[in-house]
Amino acid sequence: MSSITYLEAIRLAQQRALAEDPRVFIYGQDIGQFGGAFKATKNLAKEFPGRVLDSPISEDAMVGLAIGAAVEGMRPIVEMQFADFSTCGFNQIVNQAATLHYRTGTPCPLVVRLPSGGTPGGGPFHSQSMEAIYAHYPGLVVMTPATVEDAYTMLLEAVAADDPVIFCEHKFLYYHLKAEKLPESALPFGKARITRPGRDATVVTYGAMVHEALAAAEELLHDGYDTEVVDLRTVRPIDTDTILASVARTGRLLVVGESWPWGGVAAEVTARVATEGFGLLDAPPQRLNAKETPVPYHPALWGTHRPTASTIANSLRQLLEL
């Protein structure tokens, strides 16, 4: 098999879900014959006639329709063209999908795919990272795969899960990341992965920032520091045990998120370690997030707005000197 991109893994996971489970269908804008804005459903409409449907530009109704179908026993996948546009379907996601099982006892198994995160030139409305917003609401699973393999296995898990899943697939990784083959089994969602073991400091992150953190860890080797990188994989449920175990080994924590700091995933991880693992810390826990403005358009501004390997390395140096 030739090399498979992160985007192709998402397409192949959907192809497999459609092939193996007659309850699966995909609903979204331009996903039919056109194959989707990013081609995540390329050829699927042809291969599975009537099950990959173009929707009107109606994010609220797209999610509402998925909820009604899920209640009837289907396994819908909704593709938002960009994560940013999911705000137009926000009410259905957080007030109907997230509450349904708690209120009524009827499960709501659906997947909302959010092409997430920044790319050069994306600008304020095609770059957002929505994971913290959705993770705030009880009842939603929020996945943030950082690797080709996770994109594939976690999307299949998302379809199989009995709860609504917000699947934050990172656009910056769509074409960059490649794998030789796709796994048949994997770490289950809800479990974090220690992507790079180390002994001097822990970086907890997810999504595209995993790769920036890995690059920063390599850079820190030149300074004589060995950094552990923990990939959350799923931000909710969050794997506090793996985070605390890592901090217990290193004594130092830096949490990195591509999204804004206020009330974000990095804030949540920091709070958990501070409250549940205070005694494990040799230094105050640190956070590194995007700057607190909308995501800017120009690549030079965008590249500074988000954390990068270089800024993560700087934060790590400061943390290690504390």
Place this chain on the structure above:
Amino acid sequence: MTKSSPAAPASKAGMAKALPVGKNEDGAGKGSGRPVAREITRRAYRTMIEARLLEEKLAALYRSGKIVGGVFLGRGQEALSVALGVHLRKGDVYAPLIRDQAGRLAFGDTILDTLRTYLGSSLGPMRGRDGNIHRGRPSEGYHAMISHLGAMVSTVCGGLLAKRFRGESGAVGATCIGEGGTSTGSFHEGMNMAAVEKLPLVVVVANNQFSYSTPNDRQFACADLMARAEGYGIRGRRAVGNDLLDCLGVIGDAVAAARAGDGPQLVVADLLRLVGHGEHDDASYIPDALKNSPLGRDCLEIAVESLLDKGWITGKEVSDWHDAVGREVEETASKVLREPAPDPSEEDWNAFAMLGRGASGEDAE
């Protein structure tokens, strides 16, 4: 696809854009629907009595402090609500809204489940986790509304699309909404989606002239909500909202058309809510002139007159039904008041369905 007739402008006289009851310009309305059979009318009327007496009990329980939160009644809207409920059957998808006690009972909800939900009994379908009108049994096609108006339109569409995927035909989906709810983006998206997907959806708009306190001239600027049907490319019909026979005929037509594959159907009915938005609201914003107009006539009175006039019911039956329903409501309320409240220490406090999947539980949190 059948287009609705172009809607003629309704009279703008008065406080609200109500059409004179029993008459409208496009030929729909009173007497325009299918002939209505005796048995379904009797069943509908009896269900209206159940809804009315049950709601009077709910109001009493609210006033005596037994029900916490709001109590939202459908008084004055029972004819329209029940006319949809009685035309649905098992296998259909139904998402009632705030003033649909009568439709709910006709669809299969019970006095017991209603009281259990309002009183928060742990034995009810919502187990104290949600209350009042936010109840349902979604897995049985009876959706539990959320408060955000318009949201249920697309949800019902999803149920219908699922049936289409499974090759099941003959089922319809139905929901109701007030005229105020038609102003939401969610309503528009859902209606447009239903039309695009050509789903067998019936949407009944109860135009009760006030969205909470807001009159129609602050709610929409089109002359007639019937025009919306044409905008969506679907069939629209008008019913006289407080006339049971008219509602049964018109909604019966709409449900039959949807069942036959004619796509989404919109029914618009003018009426008046004879009660506040909730029991906390004295509805002082509704002018007396409107209350005293034909629009303000009680649909139960109109229904019993029609039934007596046709010889479909006797005065004794009416009285017996009231007695029997009143007894059932009282006995059920007494029973539910003795039922256990939810015990916070017994709750699992878990919002996920996937308990037991080792990796996925939130024990890590």
